[in-house]
Amino acid sequence: MHRISTDIAVVGGGVIGLAIALRLRADGREVVVIEPNEPGSGASYGNAGTVANYAVIPVGTPSVLRNFLSLLLDPGSPLSVRTSALPTLFPWLARFAYESLPHRYRQNAGRIAELVSDASTAWMEFAAEIGASNFLSAKGCLYLYETAKAFRAAGADIELRRNHGVSQQLLSAGDVAELEPRLTEFEGGLFFPGAINLSDPGAVMGLLTAAVKRTGAEFVQASVTSIVRERSGLRIAASHCDVRARRVVIAAGAHSRRLAASLGDPVQLDTERGYHIEYDMTDLPIERPVCPTARGFYFCPMQGRLRVAGLVELGGLTAPANLQLTEALARNARRMFPELGVPSRSWLGFRPSMPNSIPVIRPSKSGRDVILAFGHGHIGLTLAPRTARMVSAIVAR
Ligand SMILES: Cc1cc2nc3c(=O)[nH]c(=O)nc-3n(C[C@H](O)[C@H](O)[C@H](O)COP(=O)(O)OP(=O)(O)OC[C@H]3O[C@@H](n4cnc5c(N)ncnc54)[C@H](O)[C@@H]3O)c2cc1C
Structure with a gap:
């Protein structure tokens, strides 16, 4: 059994855990990152790559609530539920319905707006720090x-976005075609000029991991099975190793609920499963991320490929990928770009999702030696630098 002692253990090496580790090392703290897989290979690998400083609207809105049943019954809808998961999902869904009521939706949007407001600037600084500036593109994003x-x-x-100061431009059909000449069949659009995007989230995760390693943070390849408070500190049991730490940050994405609950802080975290398909190509049909809103996915121009990423499938962490959903993604992609053939690959990832779309970034109710940093849902990439700053401030207090 491998034994390690540290000041702070970070459980989970996704974009959130890695950004936190980088920041804590910059603060001079001793850090161990515990991650069973390749760091950055979870949800942080396969997302749409948008730093969505405009994404203040929570997933639960009065309109989603009104149309929830029809969305579930429509086979072409971006939302689906695995019926086998319904009993387990029920408490999350009930809370989601409450959070979609008009007053909650407005309140939740206000809290998200505060979090995302400086995301583009924060990401530019963050990318410069980890040597990833070449992977950022500042061409905005289109709905x-x-x-x-x-x-x-x-x-x-x-x-609501306007009330929160989001920079957005209403576009006519002609304006859309001027911005993206291949897109001629839309009634109109919205342009978010301040959004930036990553041309290869996987490569950026590689650079982030390397940057954390350069700071001297230790990486342990293991899965945490339990965290227990002992008189001398925290004992973090993981497959084939035992880590003693003064503090622990739980940043295990969609897998964080059990660990937080075991320390006496039950949190209503679940997962919104999301998919991507990719087409290898060099001559990309669009210049910036484009979201046909009714379809619930983004077309994302990436290095050497077009990624089509999105959808929401409620269905837990263990069921296999639903091939009908990746086929539907491919069909919808071809409706806009008929030249697309068979996708080169497909991917399933697990968004760590709270019913109100607001991440949990705070000390545990069980004690300040445990810090929770998960539940970023659709905007975890966007919020990684901000989350790291918040955790650094909690540790410093
Ligand atoms: C299709 C799709 C599109 C998206 N598009 C965007 C977008 O455009 N912009 C945006 O901002 N966000 C987007 N997101 C959301 C974003 O990807 C996530 O919010 C973010 O990656 C969450 O980061 P994380 O570090 O919390 O989770 P993850 O990246 O999943 O990392 C969690 C890590 O914890 C590890 N772990 C799990 N259990 C344990 C354990 N017991 N012990 C130790 N480690 C453990 C896992 O192995 C994993 O590496 C999208 C997500 C999806 C699925």
Whole structure:
């Protein structure tokens, strides 16, 4: 049995755990990162790559609540539920319904807006620090509406974003085509000029991991099975090793619930499963991330490939990928770009999701020696630098 002692153990080496480790090392703390897989290979690897400083609208909105049943029954909808998971999901869904009520939706949007407001600047600084500036592109991001009715229905969200100072431009069909000449079949769109995107999230995770290693942080390849408070500190039991730490940061993404609960802090975390398919190509049909909003995915221009990423499948952490969903992604992708053939690869990832879309970044209710940093849902990449700053401040207090 391998035994290690440290000041702070970070459980989970996704973008959140890695960003936290980097920041804590910059603060001069001794850090061990515990991660069973290749660091950055979870949700942080396969996302849409957008630093979405505009994404203040929570997943649960009055409109989603009103249309929830029809969204579930429509086979072309971006939302699906695995029926076998329904009994376990019920408490999360009940809370999600409550969080979608008008007053909660507005309140949640306000809290998210505060978190994402400086995301683009924070990411540019972060990318420079880890040597990843070449992977950032600042061409904004585009939402598309297929019908005039859908565009009108987006009015409440547009208004809410405006109230929170999000920079957004309403586009006519002609404006859309001017920005992205291949996109001629839309009634209109929204352009977020301040958004930036990563042209290869996997490569950026590699650079982030290397940067953390250069600071001298130790990496332990193991899965944490339990965290126990003892008189001398915390004992973190992991496969084939035992880590003693003064403090622990739980940043295990969608897998964090059990660890937080075992320390007496039950949190309503679940997962929104998401998918991507990729097409290897050099001549990309778009310049920036583009989201046909009714379809619930993004077309993402990436280095040497087009990634189509998104969808929400409620269904837990263990079920295999649903091939019908990746096939639906491919069908929808071809509707916009008929030249796309068979995808080169597909991927399933687990968003760590709270019913109100607000991440949990705070000391555990069981004691300040445990810090929770998970639940970032659709905006974990966006919020990694900000989360790291918040955790650093909690540790310093
Ligand atoms: C399809 C899709 C598109 C997305 N698009 C975007 C986007 O454009 N912009 C954006 O900001 N966000 C996006 N997201 C969300 C974003 O990817 C996530 O919020 C973010 O990656 C979460 O990071 P994390 O570090 O918390 O989780 P992860 O990256 O999943 O990392 C958690 C790590 O914890 C480890 N772990 C698990 N259990 C244990 C254990 N017991 N012991 C030790 N380690 C453990 C795992 O191995 C994993 O490496 C998207 C997500 C998906 C699925």
